[in-house]
Amino acid sequence: MAGPLYTARPGLDDIVIGDSAISLVAGETGGLTYRGYDIQDLAVETPYESVVHLLLAGSPPAEHPPAELVRALAARRTLPPEAQHVRDALDPVTPPMDALRTLISALGNGQYPYPPTVEQGYELIARAPTLLAGFVRRSRRQPLVEPDPSLGHVANYLWMLSGVRPTTEQVRALEGYFILLADHGMNASTFALRVVLSTNSDLFAGATAAMAALKGPIHGGAPARVAEMLDAIGTAERAGSWIAERLAKKELLYGFGHRAYKTDDPRAVRLHAIAREVADRRRLELAERVEEEALAALRRARPNARLFTNVEYYSAVVLEAVGLPRELFTPTFALARTTGWVAHALEQSVANRLIRPDVRYTGPTGLRWPRPGSPPT
Amino acid sequence: MAGPLYTARPGLDDIVIGDSAISLVAGETGGLTYRGYDIQDLAVETPYESVVHLLLAGSPPAEHPPAELVRALAARRTLPPEAQHVRDALDPVTPPMDALRTLISALGNGQYPYPPTVEQGYELIARAPTLLAGFVRRSRRQPLVEPDPSLGHVANYLWMLSGVRPTTEQVRALEGYFILLADHGMNASTFALRVVLSTNSDLFAGATAAMAALKGPIHGGAPARVAEMLDAIGTAERAGSWIAERLAKKELLYGFGHRAYKTDDPRAVRLHAIAREVADRRRLELAERVEEEALAALRRARPNARLFTNVEYYSAVVLEAVGLPRELFTPTFALARTTGWVAHALEQSVANRLIRPDVRYTGPTGLRWPRPGSPPT
Numbered sequence: 001m002a003g004p005l006y007t008a009r010p011g012l013d014d015i016v017i018g019d020s021a022i023s024l025v026a027g028e029t030g031g032l033t034y035r036g037y038d039i040q041d042l043a044v045e046t047p048y049e050s051v052v053h054l055l056l057a058g059s060p061p062a063e064h065p066p067a068e069l070v071r072a073l074a075a076r077r078t079l080p081p082e083a084q085h086v087r088d089a090l091d092p093v094t095p096p097m098d099a100l101r102t103l104i105s106a107l108g109n110g111q112y113p114y115p116p117t118v119e120q121g122y123e124l125i126a127r128a129p130t131l132l133a134g135f136v137r138r139s140r141r142q143p144l145v146e147p148d149p150s151l152g153h154v155a156n157y158l159w160m161l162s163g164v165r166p167t168t169e170q171v172r173a174l175e176g177y178f179i180l181l182a183d184h185g186m187n188a189s190t191f192a193l194r195v196v197l198s199t200n201s202d203l204f205a206g207a208t209a210a211m212a213a214l215k216g217p218i219h220g221g222a223p224a225r226v227a228e229m230l231d232a233i234g235t236a237e238r239a240g241s242w243i244a245e246r247l248a249k250k251e252l253l254y255g256f257g258h259r260a261y262k263t264d265d266p267r268a269v270r271l272h273a274i275a276r277e278v279a280d281r282r283r284l285e286l287a288e289r290v291e292e293e294a295l296a297a298l299r300r301a302r303p304n305a306r307l308f309t310n311v312e313y314y315s316a317v318v319l320e321a322v323g324l325p326r327e328l329f330t331p332t333f334a335l336a337r338t339t340g341w342v343a344h345a346l347e348q349s350v351a352n353r354l355i356r357p358d359v360r361y362t363g364p365t366g367l368r369w370p371r372p373g374s375p376p377t
Numbered sequence: 378m379a380g381p382l383y384t385a386r387p388g389l390d391d392i393v394i395g396d397s398a399i400s401l402v403a404g405e406t407g408g409l410t411y412r413g414y415d416i417q418d419l420a421v422e423t424p425y426e427s428v429v430h431l432l433l434a435g436s437p438p439a440e441h442p443p444a445e446l447v448r449a450l451a452a453r454r455t456l457p458p459e460a461q462h463v464r465d466a467l468d469p470v471t472p473p474m475d476a477l478r479t480l481i482s483a484l485g486n487g488q489y490p491y492p493p494t495v496e497q498g499y500e501l502i503a504r505a506p507t508l509l510a511g512f513v514r515r516s517r518r519q520p521l522v523e524p525d526p527s528l529g530h531v532a533n534y535l536w537m538l539s540g541v542r543p544t545t546e547q548v549r550a551l552e553g554y555f556i557l558l559a560d561h562g563m564n565a566s567t568f569a570l571r572v573v574l575s576t577n578s579d580l581f582a583g584a585t586a587a588m589a590a591l592k593g594p595i596h597g598g599a600p601a602r603v604a605e606m607l608d609a610i611g612t613a614e615r616a617g618s619w620i621a622e623r624l625a626k627k628e629l630l631y632g633f634g635h636r637a638y639k640t641d642d643p644r645a646v647r648l649h650a651i652a653r654e655v656a657d658r659r660r661l662e663l664a665e666r667v668e669e670e671a672l673a674a675l676r677r678a679r680p681n682a683r684l685f686t687n688v689e690y691y692s693a694v695v696l697e698a699v700g701l702p703r704e705l706f707t708p709t710f711a712l713a714r715t716t717g718w719v720a721h722a723l724e725q726s727v728a729n730r731l732i733r734p735d736v737r738y739t740g741p742t743g744l745r746w747p748r749p750g751s752p753p754t
Contacts, residue, residue, distance in 0.1 A: 006383050007393040011575070011730040015392055016384040021740030036741035046746070058740075060747055082468035086479070089466030091459035094486040101585065102463070105479040109471040114593070186736045192572045192586055198388070199565050199593020208478065209569055209586035216491070216576025218731045259733060353388040354595045356636060359563045363398030363435075364413035369423070370437055 005358060013259065017186060017194075017355075022055065022343050025185040030263040034183055035059065043176045043270050048153050049073065051179045052125060055343040056118055065152065069122075076126035077147035077156065079134070083107055087131060092139035096132060096331045097221070099139075101211035103131040108204025115349040116203035121342030124207055128338050129153070132331050133160035154178050157335065162323065170322045173278040177318050180267045181311070181333055183340030185260070189213040189220065190337075190344050197348040198355040210341050211334055220333045224326035225254040226316035229290070236289035243290070243297050253294050255313030262306045271314035279321040287317045382735060390636065394563060394571075394732075399432065399720050402562040407640040411560055412436065420553045420647050425530050426450065428556045429502060432720040433495055442529065449496075453503035454524035454533065456511070460484055464508060469516035473509060473708045474598070476516075478588035480508040485581025492726040493580035498719030501584055505715050506530070509708050510537035531555050534712065539700065547699045550655040554695050557644045558688070558710055560717030562637070566590040566597065567714075567721050574725040575732040587718050588711055597710045601703035602631040603693035606667070613666035620667070620674050630671050632690030639683045648691035656698040664694045 008015045024033045032039045035054050042051055047065035052073070054060055061069065079087070086106040090099050107127060112120045134144055137160075145163045147156055154175045158166035166174075184190075192213040193206035214220040233242045246253060258265055275284055291309055298307045319329050385392045401410045409416045412431050419428055424442035429450070431437055438446065456464070463483040467476050484504060489497045511521050514537075522540045524533055531552045535543035543551075561567075569590040570583035591597040610619045623630060635642055652661055668686055675684045696706050 003386075003391055005391055005393050006385070008383070008395070009380075010395055010728070012392075012394060012732050012734040014380055014382055015389075015734040016382050016737050017389060017734045018385070018387055018736060019739040020736040021738070024738040024740070024742065033742065033744075036744035037746045041746040064747075085466040085468075086463060089462040090483065091462070091486050094483075098482070098485050098487055098582075101485075101582065102479055102482040105475070105482045105585065105589075106467065106471075108475050108478075109468050110475055186734050188572055188576050188731060188733050191732065191734060192569050195565055195569045195572060196586065196589045196593070199590050199596035199598070201589055201593035201596075201598070205475075205478065205589035205592055208482065209573065209589040212482075212573045212578055212582035212586040213576050214578075215582055216573070216578035219576035219578075221576070221578070259731065351387070354565060354636065355389050355568065356565050357389040357392040357394045357563050357568060359395060359397040360393050361398070361401040362396040363401070365401065365410065367410075367413035369414045369418040370441075 007360065017191075020186070020344070020347060021058070022340070022347060023183040023185050025260050027260045028262050030261060030266050030269075032184070032266045039180055039266060040270055043179045045172070046175070046179060048175050048178045051182055052153075052339050055183055055339050056121060056346065070152065072122050073126040073153055074147070074149040074156075076123050077130050077149070079127060079130055082109060083127070083131065084134070087134050088138060090135060094139075096136055096327050097211070097215045097334070099135045100128065100132050100331050100334060101208055101215070103135065104128060104204060104211055105208040107131075108202060108208065112202050112204055114197075114200045114202045116197070116206075116342070116345040118346070120203050121346065124203060124342060125153075125338045128335050129157040130160060132328075132335065133157065136161060136328065158322065161328075166322070169278055173274050173318055174322045176270065176274045177315065177332075178336040180270055181315075181336035183337070183343060187219065188216070190341060193341050194344055194348045195355045197345050198352055200352065203342065203345045206345050207338065207341050210337070214334050214337065215330065220330050222254060223312040223316045223319065223329040223333070226313055227320055227326055227329075229254050230283070230286055230316070233286065233290055236286050239286070239289045239293045243293050247297055247301060253298065255310055255316070256294060256298060257305075257307050258310040261308060261310070264308050265310050267311040268309045268314055271311065271318055275314050275317040275321065279317050283317065283321070287314070384737065394568075397563070397721070397724060398435070399717070399724060400560040400562050402637050404637045405639050407638060407643050407646075409561070409643045416557055416643060417647055420556045422549070423552070423556060425552050425555045428559055429530075429716050432560060432716050433498060433723065447529065449499050450503040450530055451524070451526040451533075453500050454507050454526070456504060456507055459486060460504070460508065461511070464512050465515060467512060471516075473513055473704050474588070474592045474711070476512045477505065477509050477708050477711060478585055478592070480512065481505060481581060481588055482585040484508075485579060485585065489579050489581055491574075491577045491579045493574070493583075493719070493722040495723070497580050498723070501580060501719060502530075502715045505712050506534040507537060509705075509712065510534065513538060513705065535699065538705075543699075546655055550651050550695055551699045553651045554648065554692065555713040557647055558692075558713035560714070560720060564596065565593070567718060570718050571721055571725045572732045574722050575729055577729065580719065580722045583722050584715065584718050587714070591711050591714065592707065597707050599631060600689040600693045600696065600706040600710070603690055604697055604703055604706075606631050607660070607663055607693070610663065610667055613663050616663070616666045616670045620670050624674055624678060630675065632687055632693070633671060633675060634682075634684050635687040638685060638687070641685050642687050644688040645686045645691055648688065648695055649686075652691050652694040652698065656694050660694065660698070664691070
């Protein structure tokens with residue numbers, strides 16, 4: 001309470017809010033580790049459930065995938081009738097990201113008290129894909145596809161969405177994506193969740209707030225714009241002129257620059273490798289040419305800015321390659337990130353303290369309120 | 378980006394996150410002003426709509442109540458069918474605070490893009506009471522009560538809840554409460570909303586996150602516990618011994634202490650005055666005796682702590698006096714605070730920057746991931 005105040009820079013990027021032992025974002029060197037393990041190693045042939053174990057328990061499982069955790073998630077996928085009712089009542093034109101926020105909020109119906117537990121976390125991680133896939137199929141007037149307990153977490157998500165068995169290649173690519181997006185330090189959605197948990201509010205309330213933040217295009221809401229940009233450019237040959245025109249009009253290019261990284265975003269590097277395995281050859285060539293031309297043009301325009309391809313760029317290429325429509329890019333990001341949110345909720349609750357910063361008041365003071373009936377001052 | 382990092386104290390109470398011209402919490406002197414006007418003046422015979430005008434427009438209206446704003450809110454009270462469907466689909470046993478969060482989230486169905494506007498704010502402020510009252514009546518199996526455009530914002534809330542015309546005394550008391558709780562600087566729910574808006578996510582997403590934070594007992598979720606404590610004590614004569622016993626068992630007393638105030642909470646002072654006007658005489662005597670004994674005992678136990686009656690204490694007395702059941706204490710706080718949230722969302726969007734603080738990583742580094750198939754390390 002006592003003691004001097006410190007005025008933060010806008011956006012709080014100079015403020016260390018506390019300790020965390022979950023992920024390390026090494027912005028200068030382009031590294032990202034979960035519990036000390038490099039994501040470049042994690043995101044190769046690892047089941048998502050192994051990374052759920054790593055992030056929540058703090059250590060690798062004894063087997064891959066961890067059989068007990070796989071069963072725990074699979075057993076929780078089916079929705080209780082109350083959640084189905086809300087899903088079916090939602091306006092089908094609701095954007096899926098808003099719908100998933102409302103549905104996660106509705107899961108928090110008083111049954112999951114503070115403090116958060118690993119079991120509560122499993123409920124959130126396991127049910128979020130069922131909520132999203134069910135809402136999407138219902139809004140398309142397609143019959144629902146029940147979760148299949150014989151499928152892993154990521155394969156089952158694709159199955160519930162499409163009603164078609166995903167290929168090994170699709171599952172492997174999306175599993176890599178889920179792992180790469182599972183956590184990322186004190187990003188805005190995770191921070192919103194921590195602010196909520198700091199009041200001793202519950203995990204589902206926290207995840208609802210995180211969903212609210214992840215929606216914003218400055219955070220998670222923009223990967224679809226990369227795909228739209230690639231469509232607008234159309235062919236690799238047009239990349240140079242399209243980008244030059246765009247920049248001349250002072251319009252944005254999507255998929256470049258991230259506050260945390262002063263070099264290649266390690267997730268973009270790995271997602272590019274996954275895209276090479278799974279994407280349509282012409283789409284990949286287009287994406288690679290646009291990336292090359294865009295970085296060159298951006299660096300010519302702002303020689304001192306350290307601009308690199310960010311996570312959204314190859315996310316868009318990978319997500320479309322596994323068959324996801326654009327309106328599901330950000331909600332799919334959210335599904336991957338639920339694991340990180342649970343890890344942060346558990347960590348926040350260990351040494352919790354209300355997060356309540358200060359502001360500098362810059363308005364008028366000492367004014368006299370015109371009482372009702374008296375003429376305004 | 379560049380520049381030194383500053384390690385905040387847990388809870389960020391030493392961090393000034395930026396400028397605000399909305400409310401000034403003077404913690405040392407026990408003052409609270411909205412746009413420069415003292416709440417002690419505002420919360421006497423002022424219609425809530427006048428304070429909505431003050432907080433959103435930044436200046437008092439030309440007339441009380443402001444006719445145009447009264448019409449704007451009244452015209453927006455009726456729910457669109459999509460919101461009614463979600464209300465009717467919610468599990469009736471859902472705690473009302475969780476239900477209201479889900480319903481506010483469902484209002485955000487893609488129709489209210491960033492940046493927030495005053496009109497969007499009117500929608501939120503006007504519809505939140507209709508959502509809450511409708512959910513509560515439905516969960517009690519009572520017929521819905523349509524909003525009455527001839528009633529002011531606060532009177533109409535009581536009407537929709539009870540189906541009975543509230544008395545002038547009840548409306549005046551609850552109007553005072555709504556005004557006193559309408560804003561309070563950078564509290565945790567408002568901060569959660571600002572984090573969400575900083576990603577360029579929308580007002581309804583922000584308000585959903587704020588609802589998630591306000592639920593926590595460390596923030597807005599505890600006033601019902603004051604009423605339970607008064608019930609447990611029962612009569613004024615038992616206050617001294619009950620409190621002594623409680624403190625001897627190291628158990629908490631509710632309604633005392635607030636991080637922001639080192640003297641009387643100005644809202645508690647005014648709510649006490651309102652309680653004197655509206656509360657049952659014996660309940661008031663009980664509350665006053667418990668307050669007196671509790672403060673004396675707490676100060677004996679911790680002579681150096683500056684402990685005062687906080688806003689929750691007489692909130693509980695006032696809210697029960699106007700006929701609200703305990704499970705609606707915190708949701709009613711939320712209804713009052715929607716106006717502050719809208720004001721902060723509008724202010725945040727003017728000079729917006731992504732709020733993304735840093736953390737100090739304290740976990741292991743440089744570990745080798747055991748590839749699937751290989752034995753664990």
